[in-house]
Amino acid sequence: xxxxxxxxxxxxxxxxxIVALSLRVSLTATxxxxxxxxxxxxxxxxxxxxxxxxxxxxxxxxxGLPPVVVGLLVYLHLSxxxxxxxxxxxxxxxxxxxxxxxxxxxxIAALSRQVLEDLHAEYSEQFRSFCLTxxxxxxxxxxxxRYSLLTVGLAGFGRAVAEVGAVIIVGGNIxxxxxxxxxxxxxxxxxxxxxxxxxxxxVLLVIALGINxxxxxxxxxxxxxxxx
Amino acid sequence: MIxxxxxxxxxxxxxxxxxxxxDKSIIVQSTxxxxxxxxYDHLLPIFQDATGIQVNVVAVGTGQAIKNAENCDGDVLxxxxxxxxxxxxxxxxxxxxxxxxxxxxxxxxxxxDPAGVxxxxxxxxxxxxxxxxxxxxxxxxxxxxxxxxxxSLWNAAxxxxxxxxxxxxxxxxxxxxATLNAxxxxxxxxxxxxxxxxxxxxxxxxxxxxxxxxxxxxxYGVIPVSGDKCPSVNVEAAExxxxxxxxxxxxxxxxxxxxxxxxxxxxxxxxx
Numbered sequence: 001x002x003x004x005x006x007x008x009x010x011x012x013x014x015x016x017x018i019v020a021l022s023l024r025v026s027l028t029a030t031x032x033x034x035x036x037x038x039x040x041x042x043x044x045x046x047x048x049x050x051x052x053x054x055x056x057x058x059x060x061x062x063x064g065l066p067p068v069v070v071g072l073l074v075y076l077h078l079s080x081x082x083x084x085x086x087x088x089x090x091x092x093x094x095x096x097x098x099x100x101x102x103x104x105x106x107x108i109a110a111l112s113r114q115v116l117e118d119l120h121a122e123y124s125e126q127f128r129s130f131c132l133t134x135x136x137x138x139x140x141x142x143x144x145x146r147y148s149l150l151t152v153g154l155a156g157f158g159r160a161v162a163e164v165g166a167v168i169i170v171g172g173n174i175x176x177x178x179x180x181x182x183x184x185x186x187x188x189x190x191x192x193x194x195x196x197x198x199x200x201x202x203v204l205l206v207i208a209l210g211i212n213x214x215x216x217x218x219x220x221x222x223x224x225x226x227x228x
Numbered sequence: 229m230i231x232x233x234x235x236x237x238x239x240x241x242x243x244x245x246x247x248x249x250x251d252k253s254i255i256v257q258s259t260x261x262x263x264x265x266x267x268y269d270h271l272l273p274i275f276q277d278a279t280g281i282q283v284n285v286v287a288v289g290t291g292q293a294i295k296n297a298e299n300c301d302g303d304v305l306x307x308x309x310x311x312x313x314x315x316x317x318x319x320x321x322x323x324x325x326x327x328x329x330x331x332x333x334x335x336x337x338x339x340x341d342p343a344g345v346x347x348x349x350x351x352x353x354x355x356x357x358x359x360x361x362x363x364x365x366x367x368x369x370x371x372x373x374x375x376x377x378x379x380s381l382w383n384a385a386x387x388x389x390x391x392x393x394x395x396x397x398x399x400x401x402x403x404x405x406a407t408l409n410a411x412x413x414x415x416x417x418x419x420x421x422x423x424x425x426x427x428x429x430x431x432x433x434x435x436x437x438x439x440x441x442x443x444x445x446x447x448y449g450v451i452p453v454s455g456d457k458c459p460s461v462n463v464e465a466a467e468x469x470x471x472x473x474x475x476x477x478x479x480x481x482x483x484x485x486x487x488x489x490x491x492x493x494x495x496x497x498x499x500x
Contacts, residue, residue, distance in 0.1 A: 080300030172286035190405025192430030
């Protein structure tokens with residue numbers, strides 16, 4: 001614990017770099033996953049079609065995608081000998097963003113589907129009376145549910161920033177290039193420096209706390225203003 | 229489907245990143261011992277100052293490093309499993325293999341030394357004794373250079389430990405450091421390279437029990453990945469790095485690296 005505080009206070013440049021990359025990769029992945037996952041969740045929430053049950057089961061099951069498997073799939077695609085190897089993206093932060101985006105898009109889609117479906121049940125009559133198109137219904141739902149969806153985004157971000165299996169395969173844990181908090185923790189553990197590994201873990205936890213608190217703050221301010 | 233979605237995302241972000249990718253950078257697919265012991269932190273700044281070439285190290289087990297290099301995902305291979313390395317070259321993936329440096333393997337164990345192998349210098353006899361006593365032994369079990377070496381020693385000792393897998397023979401399927409952590413956690417003997425052991429910081433009551441056998445020799449080799457097989461390889465920079473490592477300056481730099489006043493790697497590249 002003392003070491004964790006010391007690490008944070010020392011303003012260590014390497015640690016700052018690692019923390020910054022962690023945030024950059026996981027926040028970008030969360031934003032991309034929301035861009036893709038929220039519309040999917042909304043559309044599935046308001047649609048009734050044959051095989052919907054199977055789609056829901058699939059979406060929910062994909063929330064449990066093992067990071068290592070995602071990492072391996074992305075590796076196989078981005079490897080020089082893979083179909084997208086010509087892009088030269090393996091062992092770059094971009095590869096890590098891609099892996100984490102794939103990992104958490106199902107989480108965003110499945111959780112937002114549940115949130116929006118409940119909301120839709122509440123408002124469906126109103127929507128019908130306004131004769132809204134599907135597209136309008138989707139945007140209205142996403143807007144009305146924005147505060148609940150923040151929590152969905154946080155769930156996705158939490159999963160992304162905490163996983164190590166995918167980023168260590170596609171990023172390679174390269175010092176000053178693709179080393180993030182979780183891969184640094186794995187490295188220190190394998191060096192037997194358990195105290196430093198734990199201290200880094202505490203730093204990661206503090207960052208996660210900070211982000212959650214910030215989002216909660218935004219949400220509360222916004223809700224209060226809405227009621228004024 | 230996954231392929232398509234990766235493709236779309238990759239293309240949209242590719243532009244920003246490829247512009248930033250440096251021309252003068254290479255990826256070294258490396259065994260973990262050289263990375264975990266801090267050798268690269270000592271070597272690379274000196275090499276980078278001299279040449280301006282940025283070296284990025286991916287540290288994985290030897291088996292995986294070779295696989296990655298065969299997929300053209302590296303410019304230089306630096307590992308320690310000579311037969312596999314020679315096969316890599318003979319299959320055309322590497323241009324040439326050069327002996328780089330050596331150290332040795334040791335067997336570490338708890339102070340209580342349940343199999344009574346402390347002080348032995350005959351590795352085969354020690355392993356045989358561990359097996360006969362049924363004392364816990366933690367193996368890498370991950371196709372790494374160390375694992376390959378360990379298997380060859382068991383074979384030479386005439387013991388088939390896989391029959392006791394899960395019993396006294398515990399295959400962790402992880403890297404050297406993780407296996408040491410696990411082995412120390414359960415009081416098992418572990419075979420490790422000396423460099424990892426010296427720089428390992430969670431030794432607890434463990435000490436070196438078996439050392440000094442010729443069979444425990446640990447040779448590292450360096451191979452630039454072939455530009456014919458992998459057009460993406462930065463041949464010039466890869467060869468510059470390999471040539472520097474085996475040059476007088478590179479070899480002296482390797483010899484100068486010490487942890488706790490002990491030299492970890494002994495350069496032995498052939499002098500041309």
